[in-house]
Amino acid sequence: MLPRSLLVALVLQVTWASQAAADERATIARLKSHDAQQIESALGDVRVSGRAGLAAAPTIVELLRRGLPQALTQAAIETLGDTESEASSEVVAWYAHDRSPALRRSSVAALAKTKGSAATKALRAALSDSDSQVRGLAASGLGRLRAKETVGDLLRALDHNVPEAAASIGALCTPRDCEKLAKKLESLPFDVVTGGLSEVLLRPPGDVDDDTKLAIVSRLRAMATGEVSRFLHSVQSRYPAGGSPRVKRAIDDAVASSFSSPPPGSPETSP
Amino acid sequence: MKTRVKARTYAAATATTLIACASGQVRLNQLSTDWQDDGGLSIGKVWAQTSTATVPASADVVIGIAGAGDRIVALSLATGHKWTFTHPLAARPVVAGPLVVASGGGETFALDASDGHLVWKTPTGALALVGAGDDAVVTVATLRQPGTNSSVLLAIARSGEVLERVETDKGLGIPAVFGHKAFVPWAGQYVSVLDLASGEEQARVTLRRQTGRAWTEGGSLWFGELGFTRFDEHIHEASAGRASSTDLPARELPGGPKLMPRGAVSLPTFANAQDRVRLYARPVATSSGAALSDGRWYATYFRLAMGFDALGAKLAWVRLHDADVLGAAAGSGGVVLCDERGNVTSLDAKSGRLLSKASLGEAIVACVVNVDNYHFADAPESAEPLAEQLEAALSAADPQLAAVQRMLLQELAPMPEASATQALLELASDSRTPPDLRKDARAALAKRTNGASELMAALGRHYDYLNDVLVPPPVGPIAQALGRMKELAAAPLLAAHLLDPETPLDDLAQVADGLVTLAGPSEAPALRQFFGMYRANAEPAELVAAVVSAGQTLRALHDKLGTEEVNIAAGDPMTMPDIREALAPVSPP
Numbered sequence: 001m002l003p004r005s006l007l008v009a010l011v012l013q014v015t016w017a018s019q020a021a022a023d024e025r026a027t028i029a030r031l032k033s034h035d036a037q038q039i040e041s042a043l044g045d046v047r048v049s050g051r052a053g054l055a056a057a058p059t060i061v062e063l064l065r066r067g068l069p070q071a072l073t074q075a076a077i078e079t080l081g082d083t084e085s086e087a088s089s090e091v092v093a094w095y096a097h098d099r100s101p102a103l104r105r106s107s108v109a110a111l112a113k114t115k116g117s118a119a120t121k122a123l124r125a126a127l128s129d130s131d132s133q134v135r136g137l138a139a140s141g142l143g144r145l146r147a148k149e150t151v152g153d154l155l156r157a158l159d160h161n162v163p164e165a166a167a168s169i170g171a172l173c174t175p176r177d178c179e180k181l182a183k184k185l186e187s188l189p190f191d192v193v194t195g196g197l198s199e200v201l202l203r204p205p206g207d208v209d210d211d212t213k214l215a216i217v218s219r220l221r222a223m224a225t226g227e228v229s230r231f232l233h234s235v236q237s238r239y240p241a242g243g244s245p246r247v248k249r250a251i252d253d254a255v256a257s258s259f260s261s262p263p264p265g266s267p268e269t270s271p
Numbered sequence: 272m273k274t275r276v277k278a279r280t281y282a283a284a285t286a287t288t289l290i291a292c293a294s295g296q297v298r299l300n301q302l303s304t305d306w307q308d309d310g311g312l313s314i315g316k317v318w319a320q321t322s323t324a325t326v327p328a329s330a331d332v333v334i335g336i337a338g339a340g341d342r343i344v345a346l347s348l349a350t351g352h353k354w355t356f357t358h359p360l361a362a363r364p365v366v367a368g369p370l371v372v373a374s375g376g377g378e379t380f381a382l383d384a385s386d387g388h389l390v391w392k393t394p395t396g397a398l399a400l401v402g403a404g405d406d407a408v409v410t411v412a413t414l415r416q417p418g419t420n421s422s423v424l425l426a427i428a429r430s431g432e433v434l435e436r437v438e439t440d441k442g443l444g445i446p447a448v449f450g451h452k453a454f455v456p457w458a459g460q461y462v463s464v465l466d467l468a469s470g471e472e473q474a475r476v477t478l479r480r481q482t483g484r485a486w487t488e489g490g491s492l493w494f495g496e497l498g499f500t501r502f503d504e505h506i507h508e509a510s511a512g513r514a515s516s517t518d519l520p521a522r523e524l525p526g527g528p529k530l531m532p533r534g535a536v537s538l539p540t541f542a543n544a545q546d547r548v549r550l551y552a553r554p555v556a557t558s559s560g561a562a563l564s565d566g567r568w569y570a571t572y573f574r575l576a577m578g579f580d581a582l583g584a585k586l587a588w589v590r591l592h593d594a595d596v597l598g599a600a601a602g603s604g605g606v607v608l609c610d611e612r613g614n615v616t617s618l619d620a621k622s623g624r625l626l627s628k629a630s631l632g633e634a635i636v637a638c639v640v641n642v643d644n645y646h647f648a649d650a651p652e653s654a655e656p657l658a659e660q661l662e663a664a665l666s667a668a669d670p671q672l673a674a675v676q677r678m679l680l681q682e683l684a685p686m687p688e689a690s691a692t693q694a695l696l697e698l699a700s701d702s703r704t705p706p707d708l709r710k711d712a713r714a715a716l717a718k719r720t721n722g723a724s725e726l727m728a729a730l731g732r733h734y735d736y737l738n739d740v741l742v743p744p745p746v747g748p749i750a751q752a753l754g755r756m757k758e759l760a761a762a763p764l765l766a767a768h769l770l771d772p773e774t775p776l777d778d779l780a781q782v783a784d785g786l787v788t789l790a791g792p793s794e795a796p797a798l799r800q801f802f803g804m805y806r807a808n809a810e811p812a813e814l815v816a817a818v819v820s821a822g823q824t825l826r827a828l829h830d831k832l833g834t835e836e837v838n839i840a841a842g843d844p845m846t847m848p849d850i851r852e853a854l855a856p857v858s859p860p
Contacts, residue, residue, distance in 0.1 A: 033841060066836060069845055094800055099772045099814070128736040130773055135736065156639040156737050 012050045024055050024076035034130045039072055040065065047079045057085035060150045070260030073098075074106050083111030089114040103129040108134055122142075127157045133246045136164040143168025151177045158184065163192040170199025175212040182216045185223070194231050201235050201251070213247045221254040229258035291818070302439050302463060303639040306475060311507025313474030317464050317832060318506050321450035326487045327406050329368050330384035332646035333598075333607065333615050335635035336360065340540035344458075344631045345371065347351040347385050347617055348607065348645050348653055353632060354387030360416075362537035365445070366641035368405030368487075372412055379425070386544040391431035398423055399537040402445025404453065404485065409434065409467055411453040413443040415537055422535070424455060426467055433840075435470055444483035444534030449492050454485040454502070456534055479508040483534020488643055489603065491556045496531050499554035501561045515560030516678045517569045519552055522584035525674035528570055542597040542637040547573050552581075553601035553642075565620035569606045570589060571596040572675040574662055576608055576625050586682045587622035588623030588657060589664045592616070598638030617647055622654035625692050658686050662694035665708075666701075673705040684715035692722030696729045700743035717748035730764035734773035743771070747778030750785030762789040766797035769817070776813040783820035787827070795830040802836065807845045 021135050023045075030042035039224040045062070046053035060076050060083075068076060077095055080088040090112055095107035120143065126138035139165070140164050151172050157165040158181075169181050178200050184193045189196045201213050220228045236251050290363045302859035331348035343356045343364060359376035362632070366372075370381040370390055377401060380392035382486045391410070398414035405411070410427045426435035444456035452473065453465040459481050464474040476494075478531040483496040492502035498518035500506075505515045519530060526548035532538055552568035554561050562566060563581040570577045573595045578587040581809065587714050605626055607617045613631035626648040661683040665676050680698070696711035698704050719726065729744040730753075753761040764784050768774045774782060783801075809815045822840070825833030840846045841854040 034845065036845060065803050067805065067807045067845075068654070094804060097770055097772055098804060100808075104772070119494065128738065130734060130736060153737065160737055195651045249665070 010097040010102045027053075028056055028059050031063060036069065036072060039068070040075060043072070043079045047075075047082050048266045050082050051084055053083050054085055056089050060086045061085075061091045064088075064094070068175075070100060070103065072192040073103055074231070077103070077106045077110045078198070081113040081207065083105075084113050084115070086114055086116040086119075089122075090116040093118050094147045096122040096126050096129075098133075101134065104129060104131060104134045105137055108137040109142060112137070112144045115145055120145055120150065123147070124150050124153055127153050127162065132162075139168050141172045146172060148172045148174075155180055158192070158196075159180060163189075163195065164196075166192050166196030167199055168196075169198030173200065173208075175209060176214050178208060179215065182219050185219065190225075190231075198231070198235055198238075201247065202238060202240065202243070204242070205247075210244045210246050213244070214250050217247070217250045217254055221257070224258070229255065230256070247270050272372075279459055281460055281819065283409070289311075300726070301358040302437075302441050302457060302472065304441075304458065306461075308477055308510050309475075311476065311510060314462075314464065314476040314509070316506030317452065317474045318502065318504060322504070326449055326488075326490050326492055327368055329487060329641055329643045330366055330370070331602075332366055332371065332384045332640075333588070333609050333631065334364055334366065334371055334639040334641075335613055335631045335633075336363065336540050336637040337631075337633050337635050338614075339484075340374075340636055341541075343371065343373070343382070343387070344613070344635065345384070345387060348615075348642065349630070350385060352386060356382055356387045356389075360540045361397070361399070363637055364639060365400065365539055366449070367401050367403035367410055368407055368410075368641060369705035370403075370405050370410060372400060372403040372405070372410060374414060379412060379414065380849055381405075381427075391427060391429060391432055392817065393425070393427055393431050395425070396421075401443065401535065401537050402599045403839050404445070404449075404487070406451070409448060409451075411435075411446045411448050411455070411467070413446055413455070415535075417537070418448040422457075424453070424465075425430045426453065435465075435467065437465075442483075442535035445485060445494075447485035447487055447492055447517060454481050454492065454494070455495060456485050457533070459496075468621070474697060476506060478514070479512045480516075484531055488553065489555055491554070492719060493554055495554075496534050497796075498530070499552075499561055500691060501554065501556060503556070503560070505560065507570050510832050515556075517554055517561040517563055519550060519563070520579075520581065520584040522579065523568055524550075524572075525678055526572060528572070534547035535753070538636055540552060542756050546597050547571065548638065549599070551601045551606060553603065554602070563607065564601060564603050565605075567601070567606075567620045569599065571599060571608065573671050574610075574667065574669065575672060575675055576606070576618065576623070578606070578618075586657070586679070587621070587656075588618075589660045590618060590623045590625075591664045591678060593826065595636065598640045600640035600642040602642035602645045602647060607641055607642050607645065609635070611635060615640075619650035619849035621649070622650055623660065624650050626650060626653050652689075656688065656690070658683065658688040658691045658694065661686075662690060662697075663839050665694060665698055668701075668703045673708055676705075676708050677711055680715060681712050684718065687721050689722055690715075692719055692725040693831055695719070696725060696749075698730070699748065700742055702742050713745050713748045715747060717751040719752040722754060723756050723761070724752055727758070727761050727764060730761060730768065733767070733771055743768075743773045745778065746774055750778070754785040754788040757788065759789050759791065762786060762791060763797075765789065766794045769801050769821070770797055776792055776811055780813050780816040780820065783817035783824070787820055787824050790824050790828060792828060792830065794824060795828055795833050798825050798828075799836060802833070806840045806850055807843075807847060808852060809847050815847060815849045815853075818847075818850050822850070822854045 027042045027045050030038040064076050092110050095103045098104050112126045123138045123141045126134050129135050154165040154169045181196050232255050236255050282854040301409045336343045341359050348352050361375040364371050364373035371384050372381045378392050379395040381390040403412035412425050414423045421440050424437040442455045446453050446455045451467050456462045462476050463472050481493050481496045481609045485494050494500045504517050513743045514718050528548045528550045530550040550570050553564035554565045566581040568579050574592045577589045580587050594612040596608045596610050598760050599608040605617050605620045609615045612765040613633050613635050615629045617626045663677050695712050726749045734743045764788045765782050769782050798821045809818050822837040
């Protein structure tokens with residue numbers, strides 16, 4: 001015989017589950033109502049429940065497939081993003097080609113959460129969007145999706161003034177691509193490139209070899225500027241405990257050797 | 272009335288009929304407008320007297336004016352010799368027989384066209400040269416007092432001695448000298464024949480068309496300004512309009528170019544727009560009277576030179592130059608042009624091919640080209656097709672050429688060549704194309720009935736930021752053309768553009784309309800996607816029209832899913848009202 005407390009907990013759980021199921025059914029019914037206000041409130045409910053609203057995702061997908069007014073479309077896309085429903089990526093990706101830049105931005109941002117090959121494909125295409133925000137979101141999204149096969153596109157995007165691509169490249173690059181990124185110190189703004197290089201330096205040892213990281217530190221050290229000093233100091237402070245000791249030592253040496261440079265936060269030069 | 276030793280002065284006041292001269296002779300009605308037409312009798316006699324005389328050739332030479340308009344730089348086409356002569360210039364120099372005649376600095380002077388040496392000069396005060404003729408013995412020049420209507424005619428010997436001086440209030444045109452007589456056009460319709468030995472006006476002919484110029488060319492004497500009248504056995508019938516003559520066929524050209532500048536005025540030392548936009552042709556004597564040499568006439572429009580068929584006025588060729596053409600002359604077999612960079616080019620009459628190229632050596636501000644006996648080099652056998660020539664001319668990103676490019680585009684539009692399609696595509700796609708020209712190119716593309724492969728290749732291109740494709744192809748006109756051609760293979764390409772947010776709104780409805788004709792079951796998913804994305808979301812009228820077309824196409828395809836979605840949308844209050852109304856099920860009667 002079950003203890004009374006366990007029985008109560010079981011009853012409560014069943015009650016909550018049945019209540020949740022009832023709420024879910026009601027939410028889905030409101031989504032199917034053809035009434036804009038009801039749909040809007042139902043989307044709000046699903047969004048609040050995040051991944052728990054996954055059951056409503058197919059209905060929202062169907063709504064997007066059949067079409068909604070713009071404000072509801074945007075809400076539906078964002079809601080699907082919050083549910084992280086991979087099955088919704090295909091329809092969410094439709095709106096990465098919408099004539100409205102606002103919807104394209106919402107779609108691209110959501111795809112970074114819904115994931116899957118459809119999402120990767122749409123984000124890759126969105127790197128060529130006419131809207132700079134869409135391009136930036138797509139570049140960041142590809143990093144988030146860990147879409148290593150898109151590093152070539154991200155490098156081109158970086159050359160085409162998509163600075164958000166740097167961090168994604170840094171997170172995904174092979175040693176060869178990491179070297180390409182580091183070489184862009186010669187042609188692109190320092191802050192843009194180091195946004196990616198910091199990612200490389202902080203990646204786990206098994207992900208990027210020490211030699212690649214040491215080459216980056218060496219390249220930076222050769223520049224011998226105040227901004228390099230500040231950057232390496234910042235990396236040093238965030239360097240993971242389990243990181244490579246060799247790389248750690250190289251960073252420490254580089255920071256120490258730049259003692260003549262102004263300390264972080266101080267002006268670049270003094271008269 | 273002015274008199275000079277050995278010079279006769281004719282004050283040609285309209286009412287004056289008797290004029291006394293230094294020599295004591297009395298002349299009747301010299302250059303008078305109350306002259307009675309003698310029915311061609313006197314000019315017929317002059318023809319009879321001169322018919323066996325050889326018409327002198329004039330120099331083949333290019334005269335550029337350089338510097339501040341005070342330096343002549345010349346190139347003899349016969350020898351290739353270049354020479355320069357610095358002297359103030361009051362008007363543009365002219366070529367008269369073997370001489371280059373000019374005025375300025377208080378004198379009129381003549382240079383040997385072959386080497387630039389001074390042949391004669393005579394003081395003429397502020398008079399500016401209008402024109403001159405020369406028979407290798409005597410030069411006859413007409414000059415004008417700037418700001419007045421009065422003209423002065425001088426007959427000048429090689430020594431510089433003025434043999435004859437005539438002052439008149441009539442506007443004298445450009446004279447020719449032949450058979451010891453001066454042929455002097457005046458008042459825009461007469462040519463008086465002055466005997467150089469006696470100073471008598473021996474004859475006069477009334478021409479039925481504007482005539483301000485007389486000149487020798489190709490062994491004949493010609494009168495004209497708007498066209499060409501030949502001095503031959505029919506000249507006595509000129510007043511009845513039966514002289515041997517030839518004209519350029521009528522054709523509207525941008526800028527309203529003239530065949531010749533007005534004969535009775537001095538031309539400025541700096542070329543103007545009329546010099547840059549001109550017509551040229553060479554008359555030739557034929558057994559039936561006169562015709563245009565090589566069956567061609569030519570036009571320049573700033574940097575463009577064009578050759579036209581003499582019969583139908585059809586464009587035969589077009590050639591783009593690096594700089595504005597300031598002067599040209601048609602010869603037998605081609606045309607010689609000079610541009611403001613001082614480049615001298617000769618082009619083949621038939622094909623427009625470059626035959627030779629030379630340089631005056633420096634930039635110029637005006638140019639006079641004279642071609643009489645010049646022998647053009649043989650043209651290469653293969654010529655660039657006209658479609659490609661047009662493509663080159665149309666691709667010039669030069670706002671100054673916009674008007675003539677619109678005309679050239681009308682020439683290109685009906686051409687069946689693939690390159691014509693390609694040229695139209697590029698014009699319609701290039702953001703640098705002037706708006707009017709782009710509009711014309713789009714209209715021409717929409718009417719194409721061939722070139723489907725080029726059109727479909729263009730459809731394969733989409734806006735692509737990373738690949739620097741920043742302008743989408745002109746998908747609207749392409750869709751119209753391919754729809755008319757029933758090119759089913761274009762359907763998936765059009766469907767892709769329907770879904771492309773960079774497809775311009777203006778083109779979207781045409782793309783959707785094209786799919787009405789071309790779409791098959793394979794396009795149903797794209798049509799459903801488009802319909803779904805915009806049926807509740809279409810604000811601009813173009814988007815509404817495209818959504819309606821997509822819905823109708825889905826129904827026409829009997830696409831089950833699509834038809835169901837369209838029917839549901841037709842009854843859904845969230846669907847845009849115009850779309851709902853357009854897609855409402857038709858009630859049975």
